[in-house]
Amino acid sequence: MLIKTICHCDSLASYRYSCLHLALLLILIGAEPSQARIDWVRRPENTALRLGDDLTISCQAVWVEDNLGVPDSSSHFSSSQLTDNLPPPTLQYTWSLNQTSLPEKATRLPDKSLFVPGTAASDLGVYTCTVTAHFEDGDSGRDNVKLVGSALVAAAFLRPFVIHPESQAVSIGETAILTCVTGVSSPVVEVSWLRNGLQFTQGTVQTATFGGYDRTGLTHQLSLRLTVEVSSDLFGQFQCRAWNPVLREFELSDVADVSNEGLYLSVTEIDLPVILWDHPPSLVVGEGTDLILPCKSTESTESTKVSWYLGRYRVDESKRVYALLDPPNHSLGFFPVRQQDSGRYSCRAENSKGIVESPPLELVIAYLGIEFAASPVDTFAVYGTTAVLHCDPPDSIPEAHVFWYKDYLPLNTFDEETVDRISVTEQGDLQLTSVRKSDKGVYYCEAYNNFTTPTSRTSKLAVLTVEGPPFITLPPTAVEVMRGTLLHLKCLVDADPTPSVTWLYGGQNLSASSTVAFVNRSQELIVSDVDKTREGTFTCKASNSYGSITADAYVTVIVPPESLRPIGDIIVTTGESAQIHCPVLSDPMPNFLWFYNSTQLYPEDRGVPSDLQWRVDLPDLVLENIRPQNAGQFTCVGVNKGGTASSTGLLVVNVPPSVSVNPRNLTAVMGQRTTLSCVAEGQPTPSIRWLYNTSKDLPAEAELSGDKSTLTLAPMTWTGIGTYTCVGENLVGQAQTSAEVKILTKPKIIALEAPESAVQVNTKVTLKCIAEGIPAPLLTWTHLNQTVVPLLNGRVRLPERGVLVLEAVLLEDSGQYECVASSAAGEDKAGITLAVYGPPPPPVLLKAVPLSSESVYLIWKWSKPSTDPQQAIDGFKIWYRERQAVTPILYPAPLGNTSTRHEVTGLTAHQEYVFYVTAFGDSGRSIPSNVMSAITLQSEPAAPENLRTIEVAKRSATLIWEVPAVPNGVVREYQLRYKRTGYIYADYTMLNITHPDLPTHEMILVDLRPYTEYTVEVRAGNVQSGVRLWGEFSPPLLFGTLMSEPSLPPQFVEVTSQSPYSVLVSWQPIPSLAQNGPILFYHVTYTNIKTGRSEAKRVDQATTSLTIFGLSPWRNYSVTVKGQNPKGFSPASDAVTELTHPIAPVAPPGNLKVISSTASTLTLTWQALPDQLLTCNITSYRVEYRQRGDVTWLSQNVTSDSIVLQLEALSPWTWYETRVAAVTASLTQRLGPFTEPVLTRTQQGESERVTAVTYSIGEDSITLSWQPPKEVHGTLVGYKVSYVAIGDEKSSTSAAQEVLVYSNKSLSLDDLHPGTLYQISISAVNGAGPGRETTLKLNTLPSLPAPLTTEYPAALEVSSVGLEFFNGSEINLSESSSNRHIRRNLAAIVAGCLVGAVALIICTIFVCIQCIRYRRKQRLNYDVSEDRVIIENDSSYYRPNESSPPAVKFTPSTKQSVSFFSSSSASSPPSPSSPSVPSSVTRESMSTQIPSPTNQMQTSTTSSNGPQNQNQSQAQITFDKETDSNSTSSTPSARNDGKEDSSALVRLRKPDVSKKKYSKLDEDFDTSQKETSGLENPVYLATHGKHGAVDVDDVVLMVDDSLSSFSSRVHRHSLKSFDDTDSVTSETMRRRNRMRTESAAAIAAMRSTIYVDSLDMASHNSKSILGNGAQEGLPVVQQPEEDIEDFGSEVIFNERTVL
DSSP, rough: OHHHHTTOOOHHHHHHHHHHHHHHHHHHHOOOOOOOOEEEEOOOOEEOOTTSEEEEOOOOOEEOOOOOOOTTTTOOOOHHHHHHOOOEEEEEEEEEEETOOOOTOOOOOSSSSSSSSSSOOOGEEEEEEEEEEOOTTTTTTTTEEEEEEEEEEEOEEOOOOOOOOOOOOOOOTTTEEEEEOOOESSSOOOEEEEEEEEEOOOOOEEEESSSSSTTSOOOOOEEEEEEEOOOOOOOOEEEEEEEETTEEOOOOEOOOEEGGGGSSSOOGGGOOOOOEEOOEEEEETTTOOOOEEOOEEEEOOOOOOEEEEEEEEEEEOOEEEEEEEOOTTOOOOOEOOGGGOOOEEEEEEEETTTTEEEOOEEEEEEOOOSSSOOOOOOEEEEEEEEEOHHHHHHHHEEEOOEEEEEEEEEOOSSSTTTTTEEOOOTTSSSEESSSOOOOOOEEEEEOOOOSSOOOOEEEOOOEEEEEEEEEEEEEOOOOOHHHHHHHHOOOEHHHHHHHEEOOOETTTOOOOOOSSSEEETTTTTEEOOOOOOEEOOOOOOOOEEEEEEEEEEEEEEEEEEEEEEEEEEEEEETEEEEEEEEEEEEOOOOOEEEEETHHHHHHHHSOOTTTTTTEEEEEEEEEOOOOOOOOOEEEEEEEEEEEEEEEEEEEEEEEEEEEEOOOOOOOETSSSOEEEEEEEEEOOOOOEEOOOBBBBBTTTTTETTTTTEEEESSOOOOOEEEEEEEEEEEEOOEEEEEEEEEEOOOOOEEEEEOOOSEEEETTOEEEEEEOSSOOOHHHHHHHHEEOOOOOSSSEEEOOTTTEEEEESGGGGGGEEEEEEEEEEEEEEEEEEEEEEEEOOOOOOOEEHHHHHHHHEEEEEOOOOOOOOGGGOOOEEEEEEEETTTOOEEEOOOOEEOOOOOOEEOSSTTOOOEEEEEEEEEEEOOOOOOOEEEEOOOOOOOOOOEEEEEEEEESSEEEEEEESSSSSSSOOEEEEEEEEEOTTOOOOEEEEEEEEOOEEEEEEEEEEETOOOEEEEEEEEEEETTTTEEEEHHHHHHHEEOOOOOOSSSSSEEEEEEEEEEEEEEEEEEOOOOGGGGGOEEEEEEEEEETTTEEEEEEEETTOOEEEESOOOOOOOOEEEEEEEEETTTOOOOOEEEEEOOOOOOOOOOEEEEEESSSSSSSEEEEOOOOOOGSOOOOOEEEEEEEEETTTSSEEEEEEEEEEEEEOOOOOOTTTEEEEEEEOSSSSSSOOOOOOEEEEEEOOOOOOOEEEEEEEOOOOOOEEEEEESSOOOOOOOOOEEEEEOSSTTTTTTTOEEEEESSOSSSEEEEEEEOOTTTEEEEEEEEEEEEEOOOEEEEOOOOOOOOOHHTTTTOTTOOOOSOOEEEETTTTTEOOOOOOHHHHTTTHHHHHHHHHHHHHHHHHHHHHHHHHHHHHHHHHTTOOEEEEEOOOOSSBBBBBOTOOSSSSSOOOOOOOOOOOOEEEOOOOOOOTTSSSSSOOOOBBBBTOOOOOOEEEHHHHHHHSSSTTTGGSSOOOEEEOOOOOOOOOOOOOOOOOOOSOOOOOOOOOOOOOOTTOOTTTHHHHHHHHHHHHHHHOOOSSOOOOSSSSOOOOOOOOOEOOOOEEEEHHHHHHHHHHHHSSOOOOOOHHHHHHHHHHHHHHHHHHHHTTSSSSEEEEEETTTTTTTTEOOOGGGGGGOOHHHHHHHHGSSSOOOOSSSTTTO
């Protein structure tokens, strides 16, 4: 706090700095020194384990330095910074076991822990971990910081209980106390109580330590005490259970019975019955299984009644449930169990004394629902985030287990890659943390209940889509490139969405150029012709919508070395220093090498003259104390990764002169020629001059050579005597040397002194010579022309000048002696003769022959001299010695003077001896004879010495031995034998070594068995005269080979499939001879042949079988087994292939497609399951189908080789759901999951007949009405009515007329012949064409008087018509009495019609006025906006009888076909003053059929805003009209049958004046029928209200509330030609005027508003055009873009647009 207070004393900066200085000073002075130590992070702990298990002991420490005591934790000064600033030490870990080394199999893990695989008894003990701090400064005092931790590793064990619980008899409500004590165990056991073999959790359990305390914490002994209040359901057998978690074994105490006191009374004393209840509190059974619940009871003194109860109610028997009251069990049976049987059951025993009830049994009937409460849905996740796929399984009893599948295969959440990321929550959801790209796929969950049938349900599929920022799979790495070469950098990235890759250099984007290219989606950068400007950091940047990531790589450009210039000549003077610069440059800087005369200069002076003193001061070479011999060529070489370059120079050393050849002092003979030589050396070459007695003047007889190196005195006289000096000079300096010349005289011998007679051997002789000369001559003696020199032994001496002394003369001293006097002037000689007599001559040794290994035979001869009788001998002596010896040995045999041969014995075998012989007599002993040598013969050698091994391997051993101590000859061969130890009857393996190495021989034994003990012996052999002489074998040598990996695999490997997910692998152990060491483990490797994925499992050496779980169903697995000993693995056994059991298909067939081929058939195609999803042999496919809305599926099976099926006999125009599943015949559960149902509708078919046909007959018309067929089998387009007259003379030639009715269910056939029989056929028309026909035969009424005929109302109905049906298809009608009744009331009918017509005209005029006003108001709304689509045609509006087109003209821009729906209230016909309809035409090829919508406006609302209230947006189209003053007014003959709507076909086409006016109209109608029958999505046009038809000169607009009546009229008119005006009769003109009048009505009707529903023409998308009639079942019309034709008028589509 003091520091804190001081440091906050002032806010000024200067005071703050002073404050900090003061605080630091206080810290340094007052703080205690830091206490550094090693602390444990994880220290070794005592462990108990099972032998054979793996052992891991933790040991991890950290270096800790305490703070300096500064209380403010915000201080920035650490202890290391304030003290010595030393780096933290390195912690070194050392392990030991029982204070010795670790076993070989122990391994140190990277976290410093110790791992011992497969522990054995020898691996138990105290493991010690020593942590030592090692400092880099080498301070031994600080290195003494250590931390030691020990852990005791013991074998786990479990001993039986020492105290057992005792049985007790207690009453209900009393307290029972049970006690037990476990045996000693290691480690601590888990204890619990059991009741009737099941874990008992009630009551109070007290656990305490029993016995002494183990300080190691490994051994424990526990006591248990159970206190429980007894109730009727607690009686039973109690036990203590001790579970050892390491051994995975348990011990049980003895059983203690806790029962009611009454059980121990006699039967006569029992009052109440006792129920022996042996059921768990809850029992789960599957529905459909049989179940029997026994209820045992003891009988009391009276009979006992036993009954079963479900809750509070007694169980009643039924066809399934039986109370099997068969004593003593009194069982309750269910045959079988059903869901309604669940509940709480109990058994009651009753007698007169009372009722005893058993504990309740909760019977749970297993149930598994079908629908998942929550299925996984398609999920999107980003890399690194958490994705959760929800799965709430169906209702299940008991709770279902949830399993997850990915890509139709089980999802392994315990794999090494997924165990930390993917988990299944308790709720069943799949949680994926840190989502990766590999996690994407198809997921679904499976709810599994083991008690139900089927046992599982499968959820819907969910697709997990994973995207995220890019990640780099292969980053670019730093690289070095040569200048001018190619740079290639790779940066491989991956992500979804696919990232884009850009490259940056120095932070700037790189773009492609002539030298820069990008390949592999820019993941690879290639830069050509790299120079130094490209050196730097290249950055790879990968980006997508989620982010970006970068990776850097530094590129170094190597510039090869270059020499700037040669070094040149370097001139120095000897003894100076020189610095030679190396002019070689490169990038990076090169390594410099210096060469001297092609020899590299190394620091250790290899190959360099020792007198060259040099050092390298890069890049220069420094030469010091240069000597002349150092001159030469020096070369500098620069080397880097780019190459080499060199520069050379010459070192020149200037040397001062020196005289290498000096003139010598000499003495010349008078008159002789005398020469003095002088050679001077130096650099440059010096010049020579001579001085005579220091004067430049030389004697007259002196002569100099050309280079002055030689001075000659010729002849030598007294004037030439003196001192001569030679002087050498050059630029550096000079040198001189002198010589003295003297004169000489020849020597002369003047006297010789010697003995006058012969002398005896060994006497002293003195010879003396006297001579004179200048200088005094040198006197020397010669004997027999050999110079006499003194001997070291003193026998020959030269004591003074000219005197020779022979102390003891020998015979060889006899002969001529000469004295020589010599000097530089010459020599003189004089000689004398000396005679010496001595001992006899030596004998001559002739032969030395070896006889055996111990003797040699000698032969010699001796010749007596004839001239010297004194040399007679007495005998001979033999001398011998070994060749290596120095001193000869006298053989002790006496030999006379006549002996010439003798055998020398007692010699050593195969030893070379040297022999000589001497003669002896009175005159002495002769000198030795000539010397001869002989080698004794060989014998058997002794045993080789020091047989031992120097290296032992797995299958070989290297032996070495030495030659025998007594070889007895030359060892030419060794014989070695060996065998395995312990094999008594095994033969030795013999090996002969014919060319041994001496004196030691080394041999490698190969092909040995690993881990085997061998005995080896060896003997030596000599060869004498081709015979082998074998010695004794050496003592046996025992050695054992090292362990090796097993040489054979496990035997007899068998693999048996046990389930779809497991196989059993069994094998026989490796043969003992092939184990090559103790087998530790067996490794079982199994490979999925299809995927190639392999996994391995390890078991101990005692295991010979293994069950492999977690396999995939119906997969071939290849299994191999190999053994392992401490040295490695054996070869793998031959692979055994086994197919796992199949399971039902896990995935549906793929890509199910359904095509409606006809009205009654559907064609299904699908794809077979891929190989990776096959879990069984697919034998067939089940195809199920049903009509939409049905519950029951119909099915068909096809073989597995078929993937196409055609479903037949289906209902036309019906939606069907179809699905496919794979089926296998090899399993009980055969069926796999179905595909998602595909909804498809069959094509339209022939419709049924229309129903409820009614009619009314007029004079020239027949009005028909009918109801739609019961089954249309398609979209009802309309109805076809065909009729033909069969009752007049023209019937045989007239063709049948056809009329199409599109929305009405009634038709008025007009312009018929009165009183004529017509055959009429009615059929419904759908997309498939006309359906089955209903045929009628009707007679029209006969003709009436002319006035009445013209006014005959079209709406006249005929009643009381008799109908007669023939086979349901043809109806014959005849005129009845009602027709006559109509004729009688005809006048009244006509009058009523006239009154109605007048009223209708008035209403029409009123409506037309209102329409004109509305049209003018709407004209103000004309607007051309962005959302309008304009359709124009080259057709124009024409007024009748008008030759010129109006001002408005529409030209087509696109081809479009539009569905129009108009709606208007039913009103009176328009007045004659209504404007005529402008002519609007389409292309001739266009035929548009439009059904009538329903009167939705009238049914839904009566307001004018009705269309806007519809759900779909509508565009309003209003036809504009122009006033025609020439239009004719007349009341149209139109009928209003009271219906709210009617339909009309608007046919617009451009006229062709070259043809007859209505000739094209027939073709249009025929084409319309053909097009209607073939259209799949016909476009419909409908209007509302009463309409008529108008015939104009150029354009025909067909509008009528009854389309068929107008069609009949048009067809009849089309047979006539109006081109000829002469043929136009009054009737024709009347009908034309009538049609013009009807056109006015049509114009009024066309004034109605037309709506186009949901039409978005601007987007050109396919839309559904729904008219107001869609709610009445009219088809939904799809509007493809290509079907949009030009409609011949301008249509502007928006929300409310007016045409």
